Amino acid sequence: MIIAQISDTHIALDTPDADRRIQDFEATITDINRLDPAPDLIVHSGDIVHNGRLDEYSQSVATLARANAPVYVMAGNKDDRTNLRKAFAGSGYLSRDSDFIDYEIGGFPVRLLVLDTKSATSNKGDFCSERIERLTTMIASDTSRPIAVFTHHPPFDVMVGPDQVNFETREIMSGLRAALQQSGRVIAVFSGHVHRGTAGHVETIPATVMPSVATTLRKGEYPDDMAARPIYHIHRYDPAWGFSTQSRIVGV
Template sequence: MIAQLTDLHICATGRLAARVVETNMLAERAFRTLAALRPVPDLLVISGDLTENGLEEEYRNFVQLIERYARMPVYLIPGNHDRRAEFRKIIGHLPGVCDHPDFIQYAVEDFPVRLVMLDTVVPGHAYGAMDGGRMGFLDRTLAAAPNRSTMIVLHHPPFRCGSNSMDILNRYLLNPAGGRSAVMLR
C-alpha cells in the first residue's frame, strides 16, 4: 500500500501559511492519521510543497514530523513553495534527494511498482515545467524497463484537473519552450 501526502506547507514555528492557516497543526494531524493506519503503508510519497517558504526552520519542522510518525520509507519531491538548496541541505539524507545534480528527481525500484519522482519546479514561479533535462530523465527511466508497472509522481498536474487556477498554471508544463512535451494531456 502506498500512502501519499501533498501540499503540507509547513511553516516556521508560530507562523501561519499565507498569514491565515495553521498548517503545522494540520500536517501533524495528517501524519498522526498516517501512523494509525492498519495495515501500515509500505511507503509514503510526499509530492511537493513540503514547506510554505522553503526555509531551513520549516524543513527542520518537517523532519521532526517524519521522524515522529513515519514508520515506512519516505520518498519526496519539491513543489513550487520549496527551495532545492534548503531542501537538500536539511533532508538530503532521505533516499534520492541528492541523486540528480540539477533536480530532485529519481527512480525507486525497490517495490512491485516502480516510482519515478519528477521535479517540475521552476524557481520563483508557481507553474511547473518538464523541459529537456527532465523529459530526458523520464524517457531514459521509462525506457530502461518499458514493461514494468510505474507510478509517476510530480507536483504540478500534467492534465486538466478541473481547477481553473491549476489548469491555467499547467499550460506551462505542456510546452514551456516550444519543444516536445509528453506529459500534458488535453
C-alpha cells in the same frame, strides 16, 4: 502495495495559521501510522514548506521522523531545492547527478518515478528538455514492470478552480504528457499543487490530485466540521485492476 500520499503541507513559522499547518501535518502522520494494513511507503508530493527556509524544513523533518513507513519527498514550487536537499541529506534517495530532484523508488511491483516540475521563475510548472530526457532514460531503464509517476503540478487540464493549465505553457505540459505516454507502461500519475481533490487523465493514463494537507489552504467546499480535518490519499495497487485511490479523512 500501499502508498500513502501527502501533499502541500506548506509549513511556515510566521503566519497566523502556522500552528494549524503543523497540527494538520502531525495529525496526518499519526493517522497514517494507525492504518491497518500499514502503507509500504509515504510520498510527499511537494510544497512541504511555504518559504523554502531551513527552519521550516527542520520542523517538517521532525514531523516526518514520526512516520513508521519510509518517507520520500519531492520539490513543489514553494520548495527550495538546496534547502530541501540539506534537510533530507541523510535520506540517501535524492538524485545526485543533477540539480533536479527526480529519482526512482525501487523494490515494489510498480516502479515509482518522482519528477521535478519546479520552475525557476514561476509558481506554475516547468519541464524542460533536460528533464524530459532524464524521464525518458528512467522509463527505459527497466521495461519489466508498470510505472506510477508523482509530479507536483498535475499534467492535465484541471477543470475545477481557476487554473486549467498548471504549467507555464500548454506546450511544456504537452511535452511532459508525451514523455509519459511514450512507453505505454505508465499506469498512474499522482499530483498535488492545486489544493483540491480532482482527477483527469494523460490520454489513457488515469491521474489524480489530492487536496492540500494544510486545511487552511484547502480549496473546495467542505462542511464546517471538516475544517480542521486534513485529507490525504491512499493508493492501493492490484496487479489485475491497477491502482485504486481512497481519500482518507483524518480523525474518522
